[in-house]
Amino acid sequence: MRLNNNDVSRMFSETADLLEIKGDNPFRIRAYRNAARTVENLTESVSDMIERGEKLSKLPGIGSDLEGKIKDIALTGKFEKLEELKRELPGDMSRMMNVAGLGPRRLKKINEELGVTTLDELEKTARDRRIRGLEGLGEKTEKAIIESIERLRETEGTFVIAQARESAEELIDYLKEGGGIKKIEVAGSLRRCRETVGDIDILVCAEEKNMLMRRFVGFERVNKVISKGETRSSVLLNSGMQVDLRVVAEESFGAALSYFTGSKEHNIQIRKRGLSRGLKINEYGVFKGDERVAGKSESSVYRRLGLDYIPPELRENRGEIEAAEKGNLPELLKTGDIRGDLHMHTNLTDGQNTLEEMVKGCRDRGYDYVAVSEHSRQVAIAGGIDEETLEKRIEEINRLNEEIEGIHILNSIEVDIMADGTLDLSDSVLEKLDLTVCSVHYKFNMTEKEMTKRIIKAMENRNFNILGHPTGRMLNDRQPYKVNMKEILKAAGDNNCFMELNAHPKRLDLNDIHLKMARDMGVKVAISTDAHSIKDLGYIKYGRDQAARGWLRAEDVINTYSLEKLMNILRKKR
């Protein structure tokens, strides 16, 4: 079967987890994790590389052994070593690594001494207060485990938008190859560009329904067929994601698309509005009595209701219907409006590519400027840099700016905001930079009051430009730290600071609500990828989508500005 990079990456990660629980050689474990990361970040598919006869062992972190293993996986669809480990450690062991406070050692202990092999058993054991009996584990850890499992369950079955979109695109391409399709669109929360989605909804107009449905359930990544009918089928993919495919008539396509795109709250308001005009609205169209008066296209539906077309990203019943009525909908930011990326890492710290490669990657995307913002020394694990290294980097960038054509590099850094609100590097070096991204990476568990004070104090520093990933959350993995966003935004406005919208699909931080708050308070946003490889530069599209959900226009986003205008607003502060 054709090998998906994400599948290989997942298999290697799980292997690493299980090896770690077993207490295997830590360097072998790291090797698997490195390889997982390399494959995940690859810009082309390992399948294609194998077909072309390219050597996989030329990739960083992949030697002859892992090359052989990847080829085996491509051949059999299975990773024998992982299967073996799973036989040895049955149950959910790898999944339990996601429980906060539980690492390999404790898991091993819990497994061996209490016989726990699944998440359910773990929860029950914790609730029965049996964890606290183990050496080195107490009441607090036990409570933390229960809380963490509860959070894990909340996000279970939801996927970050990047994963859902990749799956949807692959599936749609596959369906199109079968022919006979007149129209095909993604609907649901994925079309509204929500940061996480539970399932994928696809609508289609097709000549041969039966053939289409057969093709759909025969997709190679289908793990289980949940239902198969003439107009609707559902399947579960290997990744655990559910996909619903619906066949609708051409004259109803717009109405169906609108109905299945939602949100529910938006649809309720739309139907209410229809009722007040004597119109009935359902997934088949807009009806006056028995007569269909609209429904072929979505815009026909909105038009019939006296509304401007509302982009899917705004359909949350957060004022978009009122705005559409008055002709006040924002002209939403487009990916093409973005003229530079202001936050990324190179192999000087924890990135994969060199400075020059990243800069050229940005130039290839048509950007006018780029800021490479490496970690500062506080983030030791990522190889954060000190003043001396930063000075050298400044010289390197100045040199590269002389040589390179077609793009300008800004001197920058991602500097840590320390617990007391000071910055990790001295003002004397920071003031040599064009811009700073300032972020919190440590001491997340402060009270809201303390954390807000910490960030605001940092903002008052004249070398503070952009607040990086402002809430520190990792989607489905880590809760945001507590912070009073309104006060932060006010401080940003008062101190000429900007808010980052970190476009990494695991972060998407700020969220849509906070973005709208920023916009309403007149605080500008920088959309940045936080890329750790050239491939990650493509995350900008997820940032664009999130920005659209926050109602942002090009003028609200500083990296849509010309280099000259950007430099001017940055200097305003300094």
Place this chain on the structure above:
DNA sequence: GCCGTTTTCGGCCCGACTGTTTTCAGTCG
């Protein structure tokens, strides 16, 4: 298990925090 060599094997990011201890193991990023 990878890498870079000294081509055959030794080295492979680190610092802080937490809860549990009473000097530290385990986790986290």
